[in-house]
Amino acid sequence: MTTPPLITDSHCHLDFPDFDGELPDILTRAREAGVHRMVTICTRLRNEPTVRALAEAHAQVFYAAGTHPMSAAEEPLATLDELLALTAHPKMVGIGESGLDYHYTAESADIQKQSLRVHIEAAQRTGLPLIIHARAADEDMADILSAEHKNAPYSCVMHCYCSGPELAKSCLDLGFYLSMSGIATFPKSQEVRDIFASAPVDRVLVETDSPYLAPVPRRGKRNEPAYTAFTAGVGAQVFDMSAEEFAAQTEQNFERLFTKVAAYKVAA
Structure with missing residues (x-):
């Protein structure tokens, strides 16, 4: 049996109820697919103790x-x-997720911008x-990220990137990273x-954003970290690389950006 190349799911939501009672099996399937690490994202700070406990309980979870x-107007x-x-x-290795979403929550744009600037300063x-x-906020997003970067540099990943080419270029010019999700596997993408x-x-x-956005061939199902492997397979095709080469490259990229994970691995 061929051993799959090691990859990291850089963005998932293991505390969401979609995974209740199944986490041991989910982590086993991830390991079998070569997904040896994952970053689970707390989206409301009142849930941070629960998310932190997941990272503390499982060696591969940060x-x-x-x-x-989308929660900025509902939360303190x-x-x-x-x-x-x-x-x-x-094991707390990143700030966010923060940002702007004018597709679903345009009415809270002002508080979203205020919240975003706090996260940038952190x-x-x-x-x-x-x-x-x-989402649907490319111009404001580019303006804020660029202006704040001029004030004081910072590192950044545009998670689940599916905005336009102009925002992508603006972010890449700032030295930021783009994260590929299951959306990149969809035929119309x-x-x-x-x-x-x-x-x-x-x-x-690469990431899942699980439990959302399951890649082809699991589209329409609940997503989970193991499925990062499907997205990585498409990524390898996009860059005309072997699966092993692309996996190794994204591992280097992840550790360069998420330096605390790399340091934790060395310390462990």
Whole structure:
């Protein structure tokens, strides 16, 4: 039996109820598919203790925390001190996800921008990567990310990238990363694949965003970290690389961006 190449699911949501009672099996399937690490994302800070506990209980799980833009109007505004305090944990490795979503929650644009700037400052202060959700807000997103980067540099990944080529170029010019999700495997997603094909391969990550956006051939099912392998397979095709070469490249990229994960591995 061929051993699959090692890859990392850089963005999933293991605390969501879709996975209740199944986590041991989910982690086993991930390991069998070559997904040896994952970053589970806390989208509401009041849930941070639950997400942190998942990372503490499982060696292959790390976590990030922030306020999702679609929740920004429903949750207390995250404070800089609050975010900075959370980063003391050795397995808390990123800030977010934050960002802007004008597709579903355009009415809360102002509070989303305010929340985003708090998260950016936390990334600037800590050196941890900012994790960005962007939907139907390309112009505002590019303006804010660029302006704040001029104030003080920071690192960033545009998670589940499916926005336009202009925002992608703006982010890549800032040294940011683009993360490929199951959307890139959908037949009608050629524009997304073209955007990734024009990006430097050393600035690309892979993810599931599970339980959402299961890739082909699992489209329409509940997504899970093991399915990162399907997206990575499409990524290898996009960059005309072997599965092993693309996996190795995305591993290098992930550790370059998520430096705390790489340091934790070495320390362990």
